[in-house]
Amino acid sequence: MAANRRPTLADVAREVGVSAKTVSRVLNEDGPASAQTREQVLAAVARLGFQPNLMARNIRVGGPDTTVGLVIPDLANPFFGAVARGIEDTVGDHGLTLLMGSSADDPARERALTDKFLARRISVLMVVPSVGADHSHLKPHRTAGLPVVFLDRPGVGLATDSVVSTNRTGAHDGVAHLIAHGHRRIGFVGDLPTRLYTRRERLAGYREALREAGLAHDRSLVTNAHDQHGASAATSQLLALADPPTALFAGNNIVALGIVTELARSHRKDVAVVAFDDVALAEALEPALTVVAQNPEEIGRAAAAIALARLDGDRSRTRTVTIPTQLISRGSGEHAPAAQHEA
Amino acid sequence: MAANRRPTLADVAREVGVSAKTVSRVLNEDGPASAQTREQVLAAVARLGFQPNLMARNIRVGGPDTTVGLVIPDLANPFFGAVARGIEDTVGDHGLTLLMGSSADDPARERALTDKFLARRISVLMVVPSVGADHSHLKPHRTAGLPVVFLDRPGVGLATDSVVSTNRTGAHDGVAHLIAHGHRRIGFVGDLPTRLYTRRERLAGYREALREAGLAHDRSLVTNAHDQHGASAATSQLLALADPPTALFAGNNIVALGIVTELARSHRKDVAVVAFDDVALAEALEPALTVVAQNPEEIGRAAAAIALARLDGDRSRTRTVTIPTQLISRGSGEHAPAAQHEA
DNA sequence: ATGAAAGCGCTAACAA
DNA sequence: TTGTTAGCGCTTTCAT
Numbered sequence: 001m002a003a004n005r006r007p008t009l010a011d012v013a014r015e016v017g018v019s020a021k022t023v024s025r026v027l028n029e030d031g032p033a034s035a036q037t038r039e040q041v042l043a044a045v046a047r048l049g050f051q052p053n054l055m056a057r058n059i060r061v062g063g064p065d066t067t068v069g070l071v072i073p074d075l076a077n078p079f080f081g082a083v084a085r086g087i088e089d090t091v092g093d094h095g096l097t098l099l100m101g102s103s104a105d106d107p108a109r110e111r112a113l114t115d116k117f118l119a120r121r122i123s124v125l126m127v128v129p130s131v132g133a134d135h136s137h138l139k140p141h142r143t144a145g146l147p148v149v150f151l152d153r154p155g156v157g158l159a160t161d162s163v164v165s166t167n168r169t170g171a172h173d174g175v176a177h178l179i180a181h182g183h184r185r186i187g188f189v190g191d192l193p194t195r196l197y198t199r200r201e202r203l204a205g206y207r208e209a210l211r212e213a214g215l216a217h218d219r220s221l222v223t224n225a226h227d228q229h230g231a232s233a234a235t236s237q238l239l240a241l242a243d244p245p246t247a248l249f250a251g252n253n254i255v256a257l258g259i260v261t262e263l264a265r266s267h268r269k270d271v272a273v274v275a276f277d278d279v280a281l282a283e284a285l286e287p288a289l290t291v292v293a294q295n296p297e298e299i300g301r302a303a304a305a306i307a308l309a310r311l312d313g314d315r316s317r318t319r320t321v322t323i324p325t326q327l328i329s330r331g332s333g334e335h336a337p338a339a340q341h342e343a
Numbered sequence: 344m345a346a347n348r349r350p351t352l353a354d355v356a357r358e359v360g361v362s363a364k365t366v367s368r369v370l371n372e373d374g375p376a377s378a379q380t381r382e383q384v385l386a387a388v389a390r391l392g393f394q395p396n397l398m399a400r401n402i403r404v405g406g407p408d409t410t411v412g413l414v415i416p417d418l419a420n421p422f423f424g425a426v427a428r429g430i431e432d433t434v435g436d437h438g439l440t441l442l443m444g445s446s447a448d449d450p451a452r453e454r455a456l457t458d459k460f461l462a463r464r465i466s467v468l469m470v471v472p473s474v475g476a477d478h479s480h481l482k483p484h485r486t487a488g489l490p491v492v493f494l495d496r497p498g499v500g501l502a503t504d505s506v507v508s509t510n511r512t513g514a515h516d517g518v519a520h521l522i523a524h525g526h527r528r529i530g531f532v533g534d535l536p537t538r539l540y541t542r543r544e545r546l547a548g549y550r551e552a553l554r555e556a557g558l559a560h561d562r563s564l565v566t567n568a569h570d571q572h573g574a575s576a577a578t579s580q581l582l583a584l585a586d587p588p589t590a591l592f593a594g595n596n597i598v599a600l601g602i603v604t605e606l607a608r609s610h611r612k613d614v615a616v617v618a619f620d621d622v623a624l625a626e627a628l629e630p631a632l633t634v635v636a637q638n639p640e641e642i643g644r645a646a647a648a649i650a651l652a653r654l655d656g657d658r659s660r661t662r663t664v665t666i667p668t669q670l671i672s673r674g675s676g677e678h679a680p681a682a683q684h685e686a
Numbered sequence: 687a688t689g690a691a692a693g694c695g696c697t698a699a700c701a702a
Numbered sequence: 703t704t705g706t707t708a709g710c711g712c713t714t715t716c717a718t
Binding site: 005006007048049051052053054055056058059067074075076077078081082084085088097098099100101102112113115116118119120121137139140141143144257260261263264265279280281283284285286288 | 348349391392394395396397398399401402410418419420421424425427428431440441442443444445455456458459461462463464480482483484486487600603604606607608622623624626627628629631
């Protein structure tokens with residue numbers, strides 16, 4: 001019952017009475033082997049439960065592992081799950097396997113994970129950069145031929161391929177939608193920390209839309225939240241202002257959940273909402289939630305396509321692919337503001 | 344610009360003018376090393392961008408990799424993301440890293456992934472079994488000391504630790520809730536395929552609740568759906584019956600999305616709903632969605648705890664840990680049935 | 687069709 | 703404090 005040593009190639013060979021190389025040949029369908037030998041080997045493999053040690057194989061063959069390593073900041077955020085699905089659909093057709101791990105948006109953990117992937121000699125590295133992470137240490141690997149792709153946010157300290165959404169114009173469109181429906185005071189609830197790329201871009205889009213409409217930018221209308229609960233708090237705080245917003249723009253899907261939940265809890269159907277990134281059940285809400293939908297699967301597919309091209313020898317300049325967002329108007333952005341009712 | 348060979352320990356050693364073993368010592372903080380040597384080595388490592396080849400190390404050391412391998416059926420389902428988070432929180436404190444991949448609920452892909460994990464000599468294997476998968480091939484590995492834990496569903500062909508929800512009693516409680524509020528015709532929309540463990544258990548709970556209340560089991564009220572869209576279709580189909588249900592029980596979170604969306608689309612607020620597994624925005628719906636909440640993080644934590652105990656030498660009998668579900672009554676299950684209105 | 691020897695990158699076990 | 707030799711499990715190369 002103690003932990004037996006796992007069987008090796010040599011064990012199988014001994015069991016059958018052939019050389020290790022012969023077993024290797026049978027298993028890899030390398031050189032020739034008599035039907036008889038093949039059968040005996042296969043039987044012994046099954047009997048012993050032999051599992052080839054891929055590490056030993058790779059170390060000898062020298063080639064990279066057939067794994068695509070993906071680092072994401074949050075395992076439970078469906079956005080990243082959808083991105084992962086897009087990657088997998090694409091790379092799976094090329095014999096690569098996607099393995100993902102979480103950085104919890106912590107640069108140290110991101111570094112540990114990427115190092116682990118690199119130490120395993122994966123064939124492609126994809127990272128959703130953590131806030132504050134530096135990626136210059138990846139340079140020699142990229143130079144050595146490892147495709148590196150940043151997702152959702154650009155990397156820092158390393159010029160390489162990346163795939164992002166049209167954060168700025170998407171946010172702009174969402175806010176413009178609110179403005180078009182008469183809103184003049186529009187709250188922005190964004191990510192924490194405020195150094196996050198996507199938050200910056202989306203806030204920039206928000207300000208652009210305000211500027212275009214000749215609206216003043218009131219800093220008291222801009223809040224940030226770390227999670228759903230924080231977004232709920234930020235929402236009630238915004239609505240408690242002396243001159244409260246009549247509409248809210250959610251900077252991401254998690255924030256959107258917090259805003260919508262808080263509005264429902266306080267029965268504030270009069271507040272218009274537009275969210276960046278789609279959420280489940282958006283169309284079942286009352287009013288249905290208008291969103292600036294991202295296309296996470298496409299982000300994943302695009303990243304995979306770039307990586308495959310690089311693996312295939314593509315040495316062209318690094319590119320940043322931008323996946324368009326789409327305003328899906330479902331109703332929540334179309335309330336007339338309360339002020340109009342009173343006018 | 345061509346793909347240079349990656350630097351090895353020997354390269355670093357040559358660069359500094361010491362032996363490979365010395366470099367190894369510095370990097371692993373093994374034996375002693377003069378401050379001078381250490382510094383030179385570290386400098387060379389940085390200069391060359393040397394990354395130790397973990398495969399080579401592991402093959403020599405013989406010990407398992409410090410990875411926990413997790414196979415889930417769907418990367419984009421937040422339930423599994425939450426489970427993963429629970430696992431990671433627990434194993435991370437013990438120096439283990441969680442890596443996950445998707446089987447897409449396909450036995451062949453599950454097998455390929457587990458083989459890949461096994462070939463990498465991970466320290467723990469966790470699997471959400473695919474429908475139709477057999478796990479007897481894992482037996483020798485478990486015997487060799489590899490902890491194997493099945494999540495959400497029990498494995499087939501291998502008696503080992505597993506962690507599941509109280510599917511049957513949870514479903515029972517949800518359906519009983521509907522019955523308590525006067526419903527007599529309750530539709531069940533479950534998973535496809537119907538061989539799925541969770542679907543079977545939840546359906547059993549549904550039938551139990553009906554039986555206890557002395558209600559007949561009408562097979563025409565039981566439907567299955569593969570995805571959200573299918574669940575919407577199943578919903579409208581059930582409601583189009585000559586003698587339609589006044590309430591619906593959703594067999595999982597995805598199905599719940601489909602049901603709720605369809606009811607919203609057709610403005611059927613009169614239909615009561617209870618869902619197995621919580622969904623985002625459940626409380627923002629009108630009426631708010633009553634659910635039998637699972638505790639995915641706890642499932643993950645429990646699985647991790649078992650695995651860690653096994654790694655620690657625990658050789659006790661395999662156990663099945665059952666994580667309780669909790670009925671969260673938010674309103675959607677409390678409509679009086681239409682029939683009562685007419686009576 | 688099969689085997690023997692050497693070596694992949696690294697570290698354990700001894701030296702020195 | 704440092705170096706040498708052997709060997710982890712596998713595959714390559716060259717024999718037979």
